Amino acid sequence: MKKNQSFGESLGEAYRQLAPFMGLGTELAASVAGMTLLGYFLDGHFGTSPWLLLTGAGVGLVGGFYNFFKEVQKLGKSGTRKKS
Numbered sequence: 001m002k003k004n005q006s007f008g009e010s011l012g013e014a015y016r017q018l019a020p021f022m023g024l025g026t027e028l029a030a031s032v033a034g035m036t037l038l039g040y041f042l043d044g045h046f047g048t049s050p051w052l053l054l055t056g057a058g059v060g061l062v063g064g065f066y067n068f069f070k071e072v073q074k075l076g077k078s079g080t081r082k083k084s
Contacts, residue, residue, distance in 0.1 A: 020075050027071075028064040035060025 039056020043049040 031064030032060040
């Protein structure tokens with residue numbers, strides 16, 4: 001923390017630097033939940049329980065992690081971290 005910066009200002013700066021990373025967990029959870037729900041409803045329609053639910057959960061997990069790591073790499077390369 002800089003000498004002329006108050007606690008609230010330094011906390012605000014920390015949130016501004018972390019903001020691009022904060023939504024990634026929610027995005028991963030939404031991907032898994034969305035594909036699992038889709039699998040659940042398709043299981044009900046086709047009577048294939050629990051196979052489409054499990055397939056949807058797996059696809060959501062793989063796709064969510066792929067997107068998560070791709071975004072982390074992109075954010076890391078873009079220089080979101082400031083050097084003080």
